Amino acid sequence: MKNVKWIPIVLTVSLLTSCNPIRVPKSTMDHQMSAVPQNVIPTKSEWEAPRVLKPNKNIPISILIKNKSNQPIQTFETVHTKKMHLIIVSKDLSYFSHLHPKYEGNGKFDISTTFPSGGDYQLIAEVTPKGGGDNSVEKHWMHIDGPVPKSTPLIPVQKLTKVVDGLKITLSFDHLMAEMNSNMTFTIRDAKTNEPIKNLQPYLGAMGHAVAIKDNLQEYLHIHPMTTKGNGPKVTFMTYFPQKGVYKIWGQFQYQGRIIIAPFIVNVPKMKM
Ligand SMILES: [Cu+2]
Structure with missing residues (x-):
């Protein structure tokens, strides 16, 4: 951490509080954060x-x-x-x-x-x-090779709740903005009873994994949970969207031996100066 003065404060905090530093793709670091020791x-x-x-x-x-x-x-x-x-x-x-x-x-x-x-x-x-x-x-x-299906447009939705495989999964952010860290939380409930799920199973050594890809496929973020506090219903990730725009996010969790994939499309606004 010799060059710590070059790291924006938000990033420093993330490095200190998370055992898994944010996964910023190389391409992003190259043009935006070249002063950061990576x-x-x-x-x-x-x-x-x-x-x-x-x-x-x-x-x-x-x-x-x-x-x-x-x-x-x-x-x-x-x-x-x-x-x-x-x-x-x-x-x-x-x-x-x-x-x-x-x-x-x-x-x-x-x-x-x-x-x-x-x-x-x-x-x-x-x-x-x-x-x-x-x-x-x-x-x-x-x-x-072969016939290409009509492409599905990426339309961001306001309501970030969906039912996947019997689970009701809600995605929320403390603030959703490009070029700064934000906490992204998946809350997982039973779709029928609305009861919070408290017995998620570790998946690949964590309570969940998340991937985010920008609509132009230029930015890729693989994000791991910040801390493992219990086994649900909330799993929080610290993330950093390098650019404004539309991203598709996939949360992956394990429950009762099944891998649950919850996809969401979000519009990440520009950072306000
Ligand atoms: Cu993997």
Whole structure:
């Protein structure tokens, strides 16, 4: 923390109060927060998949993580119980998948997955090379052959409550604004009885995980809960939206052995000066 004077106060607070610092993508840090010591180890990646890709067919994908001199990185930190987290979204953000490729050694990760239809998908791999303070993000586009469904428009809604798999999930923010930290809270109730859920199960070593992606797919945020206070009904994340605009947010929780994915579309306003 030698250069602490360069860190905006809000960010300093977040680093001190959260064991999981906010996950700001490299691209954002590069142009907005270059004065902040980040300790993100620069990475490159090589992605391999069969030449012809069809929907609903198992597709093997290999991801090679290399350092900036193009050498495979050998060792990775285990973050939230995994060495790599892979998020796959369709271009319109209607499809979301969170996977954990297997580390095969020598920088190489393998996974096999299916895609629901033709079209373009963005794959986002998060790894932390050994010694890194925060995760590196590698992105890759894949095109799946076949008819492309009409894209779903991203329309922000005012009412941030929805029912998923028998649970009523409400999303709230202490203040929702770009370029500053905000607390984002998911409140989880039984959809039938409205009773608060107090027996969420840890999922990947935390009470929940959240991902946010901007509508243009340029900004990616993987956010972990600030503290683990009980097992619900509230799970709070500290987040930082690097730019104003429309984001899709997915909260992921585990309840009675099931993974619940709760998607929300929010409009993040500009920071008021
Ligand atoms: Cu993961």
